[in-house]
Amino acid sequence: MQASNALHAHAFSREERATIYRNMLARRDVRSQFVPDPVDDAVLARILTAAHFAPSVGFMQPWSFVLVRDPAVKQRAHEAFTQANAEAADMFEGARREAYKSLRLEGILEAPVNLCITCDRDRDGPVVLGRTHQKAMDLYSTVCAVQNLWLAARAEGLGVGWVSIFHKAAIRDILQLPERVMPVAYLCIGHVSHFLDRPELEAAGWRARLPLDQLIHFDCWDGASPSGDALKAHLREAQALATNGCPPL
Numbered sequence: 001m002q003a004s005n006a007l008h009a010h011a012f013s014r015e016e017r018a019t020i021y022r023n024m025l026a027r028r029d030v031r032s033q034f035v036p037d038p039v040d041d042a043v044l045a046r047i048l049t050a051a052h053f054a055p056s057v058g059f060m061q062p063w064s065f066v067l068v069r070d071p072a073v074k075q076r077a078h079e080a081f082t083q084a085n086a087e088a089a090d091m092f093e094g095a096r097r098e099a100y101k102s103l104r105l106e107g108i109l110e111a112p113v114n115l116c117i118t119c120d121r122d123r124d125g126p127v128v129l130g131r132t133h134q135k136a137m138d139l140y141s142t143v144c145a146v147q148n149l150w151l152a153a154r155a156e157g158l159g160v161g162w163v164s165i166f167h168k169a170a171i172r173d174i175l176q177l178p179e180r181v182m183p184v185a186y187l188c189i190g191h192v193s194h195f196l197d198r199p200e201l202e203a204a205g206w207r208a209r210l211p212l213d214q215l216i217h218f219d220c221w222d223g224a225s226p227s228g229d230a231l232k233a234h235l236r237e238a239q240a241l242a243t244n245g246c247p248p249l
Ligand SMILES: Cc1cc2c(cc1C)N(C[C@H](O)[C@H](O)[C@H](O)COP(=O)(O)O)c1[nH]c(=O)[nH]c(=O)c1N2
Pocket: 027, 028, 029, 030, 031, 104, 105, 106, 162, 163, 164, 165, 198, 199, 200, 201, 202
């Protein structure tokens, strides 16, 4: 009993854990459900703070945040999306192309706030602890900041939609980013009429969520584990709960 108490000493309470999992399960990529109500600066400050407290390689904190509220800038971003999206549609064949064209893949003009999260590739000089052998670690760190913001926004009742169908050069040009600064995520942010209970691409029949138990490997890619079946049973159970929006507790 003592050992068990010690094991759980640092865990959040069951209720708190349920809330954290609910946050992750209820987060959605939002494109069509934005409403025009403005986003309060205090709320924006909170979700940006969540982003800023993300992990980063060597504590590099390579991110910056370009907040876009000017309709003219949004308009330019939307035009850049429209051009890239037409090119994207042509990359798919036949029925898949038609299906692609029917998808809504951005909410740039409707979302009251657009936010580009960038990565300054030189922020801590040429040699960064933890990034010595894999230069992309600064980009991965920036994506951690994106995810923090996305989850905090969901907790605040704000929708976030990530738009990546752009030529990077177009976003760079529109936002006048310096050469060393990479646009990592262009996000549309705002209050929503509602949140969908599953991914829009799943609901549209574009792609289904994969079974997690088939994505687990033991010790190496083709490895088997004597206790693997037990873990896989837990995974199936947890995924079934999560699929129904229930915290897997
Ligand atoms: C790096 C990256 C880039 C994009 C996305 C996500 C990520 C992580 N997603 C959102 C994506 O389609 C969505 O996350 C999945 O379909 C799963 O849905 P939920 O996020 O769970 O609602 C996305 N969605 C979209 O409509 N247009 C886009 O350009 C992109 N780009």
